[in-house]
Amino acid sequence: MPDDLINSFMTGPDENGRFGDFGGRFVSETLMPLILELEAQYEFAKTDPTFWAEMDDLWKNYVGRPSPLYHAERLTTHLGGAKVYMKRDELNHTGAHKINNVLGQILLARRMGKSRIIAETGAGQHGVATATVCAKFGLKCIVYMGAHDVERQMPNVFRMRLLGAEVVPVTSGRGTLKDAMNDALRDWVTNVRDTFYCIGTVAGPHPYPAMVRDFQSIIGKETKEQMMQAEGRLPDTLIAAIGGGSNAMGLFYPFLNDASVGIIGVEAGGKGVDDRMEHCASLTGGRPGVLHGNRTYLLQDDDGQILEGFSISAGLDYPGIGPEHAWLHDIGRAKYVSITDVEALEAFQLCCKLEGIIPALEPSHALAHVMKIAPTLPADHLIVMNMCGRGDKDIFTVAKALNFDMKL
Amino acid sequence: MSRIDDKFAALRAVGRKAFVSYIMAGDRDYDTSLAVMQGLPGAGVDIIELGMPFTDPMADGGTIQLAGQRALEGGQTLVRTLDMVRSFRKTDTTTPIVFMGYYNPIYSRGVTRFLADAKEAGVDGLIVVDLPPEEDTELCLPAQAAGLNFIRLATPTTDDKRLPKVLSNTSGFVYYVSITGITGAAAAQAGDVGPEVARIKAQTDLPIIVGFGITTPEAARDIARVADGCVVGSAIVAKIAQGASVDEVLAFVAGLAEGAHSA
Secondary structure, three states: OOHHHHHHHHOOOOOOOEEOOEEEEEOOOOOHHHHHHHHHHHHHHHOOHHHHHHHHHHHHHHHOOOOOEEEOHHHHHHHOOOEEEEEOHHHOOOOEOHHHHHHHHHHHHHHOOOOEEEEEEOOOHHHHHHHHHHHHHOOEEEEEEEHHHHHHOHHHHHHHHHOOOEEEEEOOOOOOHHHHHHHHHHHHHHOOOOEEEOOOOOOOOOOHHHHHHHHHOHHHHHHHHHHHHHHOOOOOEEEEEEOOOHHHHHHHHHHOOOOOOEEEEEEEEEOOOOOOOOOOOHHHHOEEEEEOEEEEEEOEOOOOOEOOOOOOOHHHOOOOOOHHHHHHHHHOOOEEEEEEHHHHHHHHHHHHHHHOOOEOHHHHHHHHHHHHHHHHOOOOOEEEEEOOEEHHHHHHHHHHHOOOOOOO | OOHHHHHHHHHHHOOOOEEEEEEEOOOOOHHHHHHHHHHOHHHOOOEEEEEOOOOOOOOOOHHHHHHHHHHHHOOOOHHHHHHHHHHHHOOOOOOOEEEEEOHHHHHHHOHHHHHHHHHHHOOOEEEEOOOOHHHOOOOHHHHHHOOOEEOEEEOOOOOOOOHHHHHOOOOOOEEEEOOOOOOOOOOOOHHHHHHHHHHHHOOOOOOEEEEOOOOOHHHHHHHHHOOOEEEEOHHHHHHHHOOOOHHHHHHHHHHHHHHHHOO
């Protein structure tokens, strides 16, 4: 591949916020001036050493970065093929990768003089991260969460409340992440002057997909250095779970120009990717459309009405996907597959038993794909899967799925 | 000259302000919404905004979101909304019709195909909430080329520097959103709206119609007085939601129209 073509993988988005045909700024006029201001602030901060000095300090001393790159030895032996590494972002403060991005956005909000922070959350990890950073900086925090998710992620709801956040259950639609995002956007339109919308994934109007990706790219940057130290070379395959796609984009982005590195995103296949649409696999089961400020692949019907996804994992239960993933999919730089609830549950249990790590249901999807391909690959093939969250929040869901009675 | 331009010329000639009403196509069901639509001009409505239902109406409050859900549950689609316009046009060839909604159902159908259908059915203008000027190449420019007005929203956050961008490629009228918020939320105060309308008027000759938060004939009058007219949506949709008969809905609309026309 010629150098200039390789380089083009990391230059997006263009000045209109587009990755190829995806992305953009599909928002109401009320929000447009603020989005342009945010873009200007971010562009300034991006090259401002004092901004990154503050980020680095917080990442190190508050989050606990760098997170380890861990050789999963027993899993590797068990699978009998490729050498499996885990990027341990579940060890971050608050238990997931979400805080990497929240810190960046809250620092920007402070620079912009915004005193009220809103967020949407699915599994609750982004909500907890946002509530945490707001507590640290003394900012008012309101988290929109689908009523269905409130029910299945109660421990995180309580965490957010302990941290001083107001959790607003959203009952419109089916009460999941998509509906929470609608209500967060409604709040933002109403309180645009003093409010900062802290989006948790690489979706939404420009500049969010690029900004969130840049904040999460610390995952891939560290992985690259750590792998060079451990093995003296780049990994062969990267695997990460995708709802909106922020942990995946964070791992993938620094490797996009490394042609030897294979990239695989794992979508939530729910009960199976077929015409019953009981899944959240936007790329494998959807088509391009416009929702929540960007053009991307969406689960929708013939009339362009958005369909509710289905997944055992609240964090993957979203009918869209970040626009950069849509672009990487279309140009073929990354491959996207899907994993069912049943496969994810098997991976969850195997990881607990073999590695002493209770993974969140989201990375369990990535792990399930590792289990599929590792046995078919040679022992010198290096896989990195992103262990982007810990499973404490999911034990009730898993217990229910495994028919284990949690009552004492 | 579009039907919208003709309507404003006629209103200007008699010194009257415009009354614009919004209903959701297919709410409570197809027949009810068509019957209400057919009665609107007789109730004093100058321009009809017809909502295209969408599952995720991010700029709308609960009233219009639920109306959209009722319509979708009743099987309303963009194709059926176009059919409604064709039926309406059999008996009314002069009242302007503006489609209002979100981009995805249009994008899903295909912009070229949608514009041809809309023009043929008798639609005069489009208000698409999630298409700011930054995305004009998507639908705004093709719509104008196809002979449809593209009506833009201006808001309290649209400052003087940005206003020219919002006003460029706008035709028919300018819809001034009187509050930072969603439809059906807080009421707008005429005292706040007046200076804002003057600010926009300094940069355009297009009529300025003010909407969001107007629920009573008095408010319609007060707002229409400081602009070229006003829009009422959620208050009418709420009547329909309460189960009011077509006649009751139209009587309510007539009261609002009278308020606006008394300005």
